[in-house]
Amino acid sequence: MPTLFDRIYGIEAATTIANSMGDVMEGLTWDQIEDQYGLVTELLPQVNKWGSRPVMGQSAGDRGYAMLEQPWGHPFVWHVHDRPPGMSEDGHERHRLAVTAIIEKGGRITVEDLARIWLRDIDPARFGYLLGPQDQVIYYGLKAGVFPWENGRYATFPGMIGTAKMMHAIGVINACDPAQAAIDALDVGRIKDIRGPRDNYALEVAAAIAAGTAEGLKPGATVEDVINVALDQLTYYPRLEVEAGLTWARTVSDWRELRPLFDQKYTGHWMSNAVELLSSGMAVFHTAGGNVEQAIIQGVNLGRDTDCRAYIAGGWAAAINGIEQVPTRWLDTVTEQVKTDPYTVSTRTPLESAQGLYNALLNSVKHTRQRLTDIDSQIPEGP
Secondary structure (H helix, E strand, O other): OOOHHHHHHHHHHHHHHHHHHHHHHOOOOHHHHHHHHOOOOOOOOEEEEOOOOOEOOEOOOOOOEEEEOOOOOOOEEEEOEEEOOOOOOHHHHHHHHHHHHHHHHOOOOOHHHHHHHHHHHOOHHHOOOOOOHHHHHHHHHHHHOOOHHHHHHHOOOOOEHHHHHHHHHHHHHOOOOHHHHHHHHHHHHHHOOOOOOOOOOHHHHHHHHHHHHHHHOOOOOOHHHHHHHHHOOOOHHHHHHHHHHHHHHHHOOOHHHHHHHHHHHHOOOOOOEHHHHHHHHHHHHHHOOOOHHHHHHHHHHOOOOHHHHHHHHHHHHHHHHOHHHOOHHHHHHHHHHHHOOOOOOOOOOHHHHHHHHHHHHHHHHHHHHHHHHHHHOOOOOOO
């Protein structure tokens, strides 16, 4: 059985790898991926990122960036640049910001703790490289004085998966306590989204991911344990949709059979919807049998929002199985790349992030033990 530290290290490694590997194929259908890349099993470079593919109808041309004017606020800008194998993307930058907040707090965080790190560690001149327009809106809202717990009300892309890209870290600091992980996810996620509007289940999905991670860090946790705890965080309609994808996963003989099923169901829908990604992420987590390498490979080859799906499935698989299931060839690449990354909010390696999270968790456990001691000392003995 892997140690708790091995599992945390595995989560940091697997999520970094999943986001990097999947970002190359993001937005392509499964058959387009197959035609262009075959079966993707390696970390690939992205040459001329944002220049080779138009952004929302805008072409970079010779300017070195693509820009989309907004009726209110700052224009959305995407800078053309090269991404070497192992470089991250916007979602994992949010994950890294949450990790920083947890490490510096030395325990569980609130949305306010996270907001302070956003304001301190984000360089607005770097928007459009890794962090993108949705992050820009959050940042400038906080900068203008919008309360962190209200900021998600005004953020770009409501109901999408971007909120959940911070949540494996929330699960880690609440290891073995999925109920508290879910509560913290609902709070921290308010920096990017809101709970309440019809058909917006982003925060419920965030709670499901965090709770699943916390459950996965229990001794002897299984794939079914993680799935059941994650499902329990969802209300009726999102749960129904997620369970539909899970039913497919339980009936197909090969994970490749999932590709046309999800493609047919979601073609024409916004590809980053949180419920779709939880459904497909849970599906490949199941068909991979919780294996880290297979969870990531299946996640990035299923098409559409490939990095987000692989983040969910790979992180859960690593929570169960630890760093030993993370291929060394992948781990070495992301470890070396981040050390000199010119755009990231943090140059900590996966190992350094894991060490910080582990120490924060031990600190949190120390306070919990003291609390239990204080309570026990006041409970009379006897019948």
